[in-house]
Amino acid sequence: MSATGVFDQLVGQDRVVGTLHRAASVAGAMTHAWLFTGPPGSGRSVAARTFAAALQCEREDDPGCGRCQPCRMVLAGSHPDVRIVDTEQTFIKVEEARALVVEAQARPSIGRWRVIVVEDADRLNDHSANTLLKSLEEPTARTVWMLCAPTLEDVLVTIRSRCRHVRLGTPPAAAVAELLVRRDGVDPSMAHYAARAAQSHIGIARRLATDEHARARRREIVSIPLSLHSLGDALRAAQDLVQEAGDGARATSEDYAQEQRHELLAQIGADPSARSQPPSVRAHLKRLDERLRAEARRQQHDSIDAALTDLASAYRDALMVSTGAPVERINTSDPEQVERLARAFSPEGLLGALETIGLARQRLIANGAPLLVLEAMMIGLTLPGSD
The missing domain is CATH 1.10.8 (Helicase, Ruva Protein; domain 3)
Structure with missing residues (x-):
């Protein structure tokens, strides 16, 4: 850890660092509920975790040293008074929210604060958000809530009105x-x-x-626009995106699923090697399978969303070239490809392509079937004049 401590992980967020350091070190500056917002990659959860470390730091005069045991424990995810909630589910269920409320009522065991970080507060539905509401309205002494979401609008107004808002920007x-x-x-x-x-x-x-595979996959995605000459091309491109995302989710989840199954059986005292399990154990395994399927779906959606971000960058660069905007390109490794795309579409067509991708992302968030959503999107992106 550098001399600046835990906050050196917050890249390009000097204003935010000043706010959090002041709150952790100045008497009376602390708030019991915080809401961190910012675009993807801005470091919302990093801000919450580093702030949690500063609150537990042994150096009360300059909290967040990054070298003391409490700081190291928080950053390693092993501090008993810091709970990190990072769900893979589509929504945070009301049962989990109730458990957090109960946990928030307990006094810190070894630290100065009990900290609960909800990294995906935008996945709180109405029921789970309302469950947390009373705890936010009447916080327990020495308990701090930290919620993270992309924007204020992603959190219920009743929740965000009870939190101190910290907005992170996109770092340079x-x-x-x-x-x-x-x-x-x-x-x-x-x-x-x-x-x-x-x-x-x-x-x-x-x-x-x-990761060379990640770079190669990105090159494939940004080359898609110039390959969409026909309906068949559009359907194949959609199928490839869904297949790649599904393969990635399965590759990362199969070993994880086996680990989770063995861990569950060990926890409930069942024999992992048994060919059949009693009904009570099968019920536990069924719930585990349902959770793992939900996690795999979420992984697939996240992978597709990342691909759509890369795809949109190609149309964005082409639009900058087409309009002569003096803005740095995102994709600089193949300038000829960007210029060909700029020649293929009018500026209005490039804007329409970006809107088509944005609509697809909204439909995926609304749990649209990935293949159908991407097929409709790719058809809408077919090159002008194509069959």
Whole structure:
């Protein structure tokens, strides 16, 4: 950890760092409910986790040193008074919200605060959000709630009105590249490519910088627009996107599913090697299977959404070229491809393509069938003059 402590993980967020450091160190500046918002990759959950570390830090005069045991425990996810909620479900269920409310009523065991971080507060439905409401209205002494969501509008007004709002912006690509070089040892030229291609999303930038398959897959996605000459091309492109996302979800979930199954059987005292299990154990396994299927669906949707972000970047760059806007391109490795796309569409057509991709993302959020949504989108993106 550098001399600046835990907050050096918040890239390009100097104003936010000042607010959080002041709240952790100045008497009377603390609030018991916080709402962190910002675009994907801005570091919402990082801000909440680093703030939680600062609140537990042994150095009350300059909290967030990053070197004391409480700071290290929070960052490692092992501090008993800091609960991180990062669901893979479509929504946070009311049962989980009730358990959090009960947990929030307990006093800290070893730290100065009991901190509950809900990384996906936008997945609170009406029932689960209303369950948390009373705890936010009448917070227990020494308990701090930290909610994270993309925008204020993604959280019920009754929730956000009881939280102190901290908005994070998109960090500069240069700052993200510097982080990759400093923290991950990435070559500077690769770090700058990854930061720009990821549109300053720190997690995606790291994956692009360290994973050749991720870079190759991104190149395939941004080349899709010039391949859509016919209905058949559109349907094949949609199928490929869904297939790739599904394969990725299965590849990451099969081993995880086996681990979860063995862990569950060990917890309830069942024999993992038994060929058949009693009804009570089968009921537990059924609930586990339902949760794992929901996680796989969420992974697939997240993978598709990331692909649509890359796809939109190609049309965005083409629009900048078409209109002569003096804006830096996202995709610089193949400028001829961007210029060909700019020639293929009018500026109005490129704007329409971006709207088509945006509509597809909205339909996926509304649980539309991925293949049908992407087929409709790809047909709408067919090159002008094609059959």
